[in-house]
Amino acid sequence: MTSDEIRSAIFHMGEQARAASRVLTTLSANQKNEILLAMADAVLAREKEILEANALDMAAAVEVGLSSAMQDRLRLDPQRVAAMAQGIREVADLHDPVGEVLREWTRPNGIRLQKKRTPIGVIGIIFESRPNVTADAAVLCFKTGNATILRGGKEAIHSNRAIAAALQEGGATKGLPENSIQLIPFTDRESVRYLCEMDKYLDVLIPRGGAGLIETVVSMARMPVIKHYDGICHVYVDRSADLDMAVSIVVNSKVQKPSVCNALETLLVDRQIAETFIPRVAEALTEKNVELRGDEIFRSLAGVDTKPAEESDWRTEYLDYILSVKSVDGVGEAIDHINHYGSHHTDTIVASDSTTAERFLLEVDSACVFWNASTRFADGGEFGFGAEIGISTDKLHARGPMGLEELCSYKYLIYGDGQLRGVSYEPPCTP
Amino acid sequence: MTSDEIRSAIFHMGEQARAASRVLTTLSANQKNEILLAMADAVLAREKEILEANALDMAAAVEVGLSSAMQDRLRLDPQRVAAMAQGIREVADLHDPVGEVLREWTRPNGIRLQKKRTPIGVIGIIFESRPNVTADAAVLCFKTGNATILRGGKEAIHSNRAIAAALQEGGATKGLPENSIQLIPFTDRESVRYLCEMDKYLDVLIPRGGAGLIETVVSMARMPVIKHYDGICHVYVDRSADLDMAVSIVVNSKVQKPSVCNALETLLVDRQIAETFIPRVAEALTEKNVELRGDEIFRSLAGVDTKPAEESDWRTEYLDYILSVKSVDGVGEAIDHINHYGSHHTDTIVASDSTTAERFLLEVDSACVFWNASTRFADGGEFGFGAEIGISTDKLHARGPMGLEELCSYKYLIYGDGQLRGVSYEPPCTP
Numbered sequence: 001m002t003s004d005e006i007r008s009a010i011f012h013m014g015e016q017a018r019a020a021s022r023v024l025t026t027l028s029a030n031q032k033n034e035i036l037l038a039m040a041d042a043v044l045a046r047e048k049e050i051l052e053a054n055a056l057d058m059a060a061a062v063e064v065g066l067s068s069a070m071q072d073r074l075r076l077d078p079q080r081v082a083a084m085a086q087g088i089r090e091v092a093d094l095h096d097p098v099g100e101v102l103r104e105w106t107r108p109n110g111i112r113l114q115k116k117r118t119p120i121g122v123i124g125i126i127f128e129s130r131p132n133v134t135a136d137a138a139v140l141c142f143k144t145g146n147a148t149i150l151r152g153g154k155e156a157i158h159s160n161r162a163i164a165a166a167l168q169e170g171g172a173t174k175g176l177p178e179n180s181i182q183l184i185p186f187t188d189r190e191s192v193r194y195l196c197e198m199d200k201y202l203d204v205l206i207p208r209g210g211a212g213l214i215e216t217v218v219s220m221a222r223m224p225v226i227k228h229y230d231g232i233c234h235v236y237v238d239r240s241a242d243l244d245m246a247v248s249i250v251v252n253s254k255v256q257k258p259s260v261c262n263a264l265e266t267l268l269v270d271r272q273i274a275e276t277f278i279p280r281v282a283e284a285l286t287e288k289n290v291e292l293r294g295d296e297i298f299r300s301l302a303g304v305d306t307k308p309a310e311e312s313d314w315r316t317e318y319l320d321y322i323l324s325v326k327s328v329d330g331v332g333e334a335i336d337h338i339n340h341y342g343s344h345h346t347d348t349i350v351a352s353d354s355t356t357a358e359r360f361l362l363e364v365d366s367a368c369v370f371w372n373a374s375t376r377f378a379d380g381g382e383f384g385f386g387a388e389i390g391i392s393t394d395k396l397h398a399r400g401p402m403g404l405e406e407l408c409s410y411k412y413l414i415y416g417d418g419q420l421r422g423v424s425y426e427p428p429c430t431p
Numbered sequence: 432m433t434s435d436e437i438r439s440a441i442f443h444m445g446e447q448a449r450a451a452s453r454v455l456t457t458l459s460a461n462q463k464n465e466i467l468l469a470m471a472d473a474v475l476a477r478e479k480e481i482l483e484a485n486a487l488d489m490a491a492a493v494e495v496g497l498s499s500a501m502q503d504r505l506r507l508d509p510q511r512v513a514a515m516a517q518g519i520r521e522v523a524d525l526h527d528p529v530g531e532v533l534r535e536w537t538r539p540n541g542i543r544l545q546k547k548r549t550p551i552g553v554i555g556i557i558f559e560s561r562p563n564v565t566a567d568a569a570v571l572c573f574k575t576g577n578a579t580i581l582r583g584g585k586e587a588i589h590s591n592r593a594i595a596a597a598l599q600e601g602g603a604t605k606g607l608p609e610n611s612i613q614l615i616p617f618t619d620r621e622s623v624r625y626l627c628e629m630d631k632y633l634d635v636l637i638p639r640g641g642a643g644l645i646e647t648v649v650s651m652a653r654m655p656v657i658k659h660y661d662g663i664c665h666v667y668v669d670r671s672a673d674l675d676m677a678v679s680i681v682v683n684s685k686v687q688k689p690s691v692c693n694a695l696e697t698l699l700v701d702r703q704i705a706e707t708f709i710p711r712v713a714e715a716l717t718e719k720n721v722e723l724r725g726d727e728i729f730r731s732l733a734g735v736d737t738k739p740a741e742e743s744d745w746r747t748e749y750l751d752y753i754l755s756v757k758s759v760d761g762v763g764e765a766i767d768h769i770n771h772y773g774s775h776h777t778d779t780i781v782a783s784d785s786t787t788a789e790r791f792l793l794e795v796d797s798a799c800v801f802w803n804a805s806t807r808f809a810d811g812g813e814f815g816f817g818a819e820i821g822i823s824t825d826k827l828h829a830r831g832p833m834g835l836e837e838l839c840s841y842k843y844l845i846y847g848d849g850q851l852r853g854v855s856y857e858p859p860c861t862p
Contacts, residue, residue: 022770025794107815111804120826121796199649203826218630222649224656224827245849252851339453361844363456365552373542373847382852383843384538395551395634395840396655397828409826412814413792416804418676420683421813 003190010194014201016179017122017147023177024145025119029096032143035174036092040085042170043135046162047081053162054131061155073130074156084135084163087387091139094386097405098145112415119145120409121203124195126151126217128209131159137208138167138181140389144407147180149202151195153209154187161185196220203409208390226398228390230317231261231345233375236334236360237281239272240353245372246277247284249350253375255288259319261391262346262368262378266314267325268334271297274327279303285323294325314341331356335363342366345393346378367393367400434621441625445632447610448553448578454608455576456550460527463574466605471519473601474566477593478512484593485562492586504561505587515566515594518818522570525817528836529576543846550576551840552634555626557582557648559640562590568639569598569612571820575838578611580633582626584640585618592616627651634840639821657829659821661748662692662776664806667765667791668712670703671784676803677708678715680781684806686719690750692822693777693799693809697745698756699765702728705758710734716754725756745772762787766794773797776824777809798824798831 001009027035043050054076061071103115123146127133134150141148152160164183168176184191195205199222206226207217214227235253237246253264269277274297282292282302292302293309313324314337328334331349338347348370349360357371368378378400380388385403392398398406432440458466474481485507492502534546554577558564565581572579583591595614599607615622626636630653637657638648645658666684668677684695700708705728713733716723723733724740744755745768759765762780769778779801780791788802799809809831811819816834823829829837 022794022796025796105815107813111808111813113814218653224825226827242849248851249849256852363453365453365456366842368843368845370845370847373845373850374852376852377542377845377847377850378843382538382542383544384536394655396657399840400843409830411797412799412809412831414799414801414804414808416801416808418673418680419804419808420679421687421805421807 001186001188006186006188006190007194009186010184010191011198011201013149013179013182013184014122014198017149017182018201020177020179021119021121021145021147024142024147024180027145027177029098031175032096032145033092035171035176036088036139036143038174039139039167039170039176040088040092042166043081043085043088043163045170046166047078050081050159050162050166051076051078053158056158057131057156066155070129070155074159076131076159080132084132087136088139091143091387094143094404096143097408102410109419110417111419114413114415115410116413117405117408118411120407122147122149122201123407124149124151124198124202124205126192126195126205126207126209126213128153128213129155131156131163133208134160134163134183135167136387137206137389138164140387140404140407142171142176142180144404146407147182149182149184149195151184151191157187192216193220197222199223206389224397226390226392226402227394228261229345229393230343231263231391232265232315232317232341232343233262233345233378234266234268234334234338234342234347235264235375236268236328236331236338236347236349237270237273237277238331238334238349238351238353238356239270240356241270241273241277241350242352243273243277243280246350247281249348249372249374250281251284251288253348254285254290254323255321256374256376258321261317262375263319264323264375265317266341267323268328268337269298269325270331270334271327271329274298274301282306289321291322292325293322295327297327298325317343331360335360339363339365343393344395345391346370346375348373348375367391432617432619437617437619437621438625440617441615441622442629442632444580444610444613444615445553445629448580448613449632451608451610452550452552452576452578455573455578455611458576458608460529462606463527463576464523466602466607467519467523467570467574469605470570470598470601470607471516471523473597473604474512474516474519474594476601477597478509481512481590481593481597482507482509484589487589488562488587497586501560501586505590507562507590511563515563518567519570522574522818525574525835527574528839533841540850541848542850545844545846546841547844548836548839549842551838553578553580553632554838555580555582555629555633555636557623557626557636557638557640557644559584559644560586562587562594564639565591565594565614566598567818568637568820569595571818571835571838573602573607573611575835577838578613580613580615580626582615582622588618623647624651628653630654637820655828657821657823657833658825659692660776660824661774662694662809662822663696663746663748663772663774664693664776664809665697665699665765665769665773665778666695666806667699667759667762667769667778667780668701668704668708669762669765669780669782669784669787670701671787672701672704672708672781673783674704674708674711677781678712680779680803680805681712682715682719684779685716685721685754686752687805687807689752692748693806694750695754695806696748697772698754699759699768700729700756701762701765702758702760705729705732713737720752722753723756724753726758728758729756748774762791766791770794770796774824775826776822777801777806779804779806798822
């Protein structure tokens with residue numbers, strides 16, 4: 001395809017998605033849920049087609065020598081297809097936030113105002129190798145009345161096409177509006193560029209993938225982008241901590257699932273308890289096969305094998321059995337370190353002194369700040385949100401676990417009986 | 432200044448603003464209000480310096496031949512300085528949304544969660560000729576605990592410097608943290624580019640000015656941008672309307688203050704009432720010296736002097752005594768026209784049939800949708816928000832009148848007593 005052909009195909013999809021979003025606004029929660037259940041049925045019914053398509057992607061992956069981790073992300077099997085269908089059913093069961101009245105009030109002139117939750121409109125999702133994102137993302141966006149344009153990685157194109165077809169055709173049997181869910185059917189890289197330029201039709205772009213993908217989208221996009229950057233998560237163990245609790249929170253935060261964004265990456269230890277705490281925590285972590293990279297004080301007290309931490313370690317999301325450790329002079333230095341080196345994702349203080357803990361909660365500039373609990377709870381499911389589309393490291397619109405409510409916008413509905421504006425007041429929108 | 436010098440100056444201001452934002456997080460509402468009152472006092476006390484600085488800008492404006500409208504926007508006098516100080520006092524009186532608990536709940540494992548309102552962090556404001564924006568924007572951002580970097584137009588640079596100095600030095604007497612409010616002291620155009628690149632330090636950019644400025648910022652910015660685009664506002668008069676009410680709402684929406692973004696620009700008339708309504712509304716508008724540009728049906732029934740409307744009229748924000756008028760085949764066509772040609776700002780239906788009105792309220796995709804009231808009420812003051820920084824035409828984070836709450840972010844504070852994550856659940860942040 002030429003660049004012009006790609007552009008024109010993408011913009012045509014945008015126009016169609018905008019039209020679909022108008023129809024989606026009018027669907028009731030029940031209608032949407034029936035459609036979702038039909039989508040889940042279709043995914044199960046088409047297991048064979050989906051697995052055959054996935055086999056094509058897997059064969060290509062072997063041919064180009066994709067890493068085994070990448071191959072594992074790409075692979076579908078009957079269990080994974082069943083989990084995909086089950087995930088859709090669970091979304092159908094969730095409360096529909098669209099139409100909720102967020103606030104309602106009446107002005108002295110008798111005008112009644114409602115601030116009401118609405119769909120956003122059209123959402124673009126750009127993602128990498130995991131084909132299940134096709135279903136997860138499309139279904140969450142549909143539940144909230146949004147049209148979606150999906151752009152998956154080229155490694156998963158056959159799987160993505162088969163899953164999208166199941167959602168579209170399954171949904172259509174129960175009235176899914178045409179073009180509500182569109183997958184870009186080709187894999188040319190330029191499609192990302194044209195999506196980023198299409199602010200006329202896309203209300204928001206959500207890149208789901210590594211820092212490289214997010215960077216690319218941020219630098220090109222004309223519309224809002226919701227970013228899910230790294231989780232460089234910290235645990236700070238204060239002088240007032242219960243040290244048994246501290247050891248267990250550190251170990252759980254690090255090793256319960258090291259490959260995810262809410263896993264611990266840097267441990268900060270109050271120097272006042274360094275002598276007692278460091279040997280204990282170092283032993284516990286070493287037992288779990290965690291490689292330790294520490295500052296001088298940590299290394300001198302650890303009593304186990306450690307490596308020196310470099311400046312770059314404080315900025316690294318290992319996603320592995322590696323932990324950097326630094327001693328700090330109390331909660332103030334801990335806060336400064338976290339705000340400087342962290343990724344504003346998730347951080348924990350272990351402390352029994354409430355003044356210290358409240359200071360940490362107030363001053364650490366992160367989406368999720370914990371007192372005496374594992375960082376691993378920073379998660380939409382654990383928060384009780386049901387499904388999540390990711391954990392936002394942005395501060396606007398969505399911060400932290402991003403569930404159905406964060407896939408919504410709002411508008412003001414204003415009810416009058418002929419009110420006219422009588423006094424002169426100048427809104428600042430006209431400079 | 433060389434481009435490198437400008438870049439380095441802007442990034443230095445960014446670093447300082449980030450440091451200031453850390454301190455701002457710790458101020459109480461009372462401390463902030465005392466600082467605001469000291470700022471208001473300083474603006475009044477420095478009236479002479481501010482007017483002298485403004486005289487320099489006015490002299491330059493005459494020299495370069497700025498239009499009289501532009502000169503009027505630029506001009507300060509004792510009344511305008513007093514109004515600026517009064518505006519600051521009114522912001523001090525507003526409720527401080529920072530620290531509000533938006534939601535609080537406990538999970539089955541005993542973890543307690545709070546979703547709490549916080550400052551955003553560092554806000555960049557790029558504005559054009561009106562120097563009072565320096566005070567208005569800085570003060571709203573400060574009230575909500577945000578640091579600001581202001582970049583005003585070069586025509587107002589002397590006035591802006593004098594006002595910023597009053598805010599900074601007045602605030603400092605009551606403990607305004609250093610660098611909380613910074614004005615870029617030079618006017619090189621490249622400063623806009625470097626602000627747009629500085630996502631490391633700026634959490635959001637708010638351009639306050641015409642479509643050209645917003646376009647420039649949108650195309651360059653790496654951080655979220657909150658846009659206040661045009662208001663192409665509609666009134667649709669349905670067959671079920673009370674026609675007296677309809678005439679008065681149309682006239683008020685158009686002429687009560689035509690130069691602002693919530694003024695009416697296009698009138699849509701249900702064909703079923705065209706014969707009775709059009710002559711009446713045309714006469715009333717003509718009496719108010721409104722130029723009318725209409726479709727065939729309107730022109731044939733108006734009974735007064737009209738011009739033909741072109742396609743481009745449906746996309747034009749006149750901000751003047753001009754109105755385009757189109758006849759439509761009921762509420763469905765009205766909704767389609769508004770969603771296609773409008774700017775998603777503010778639209779009104781005049782109707783007595785509630786099914787028709789509810790459909791309009793649901794399907795019109797605009798920030799403010801009115802039933803039986805003037806479009807001129809789309810305004811933070813009229814909504815009861817106190818001051819507003821503008822009317823957002825975005826759908827993410829802030830939509831419609833943008834007051835103090837929309838200058839805030841939120842974070843999750845999570846209180847545990849040693850909880851560990853035991854079950855395996857995979858957050859989708861790791862693709």
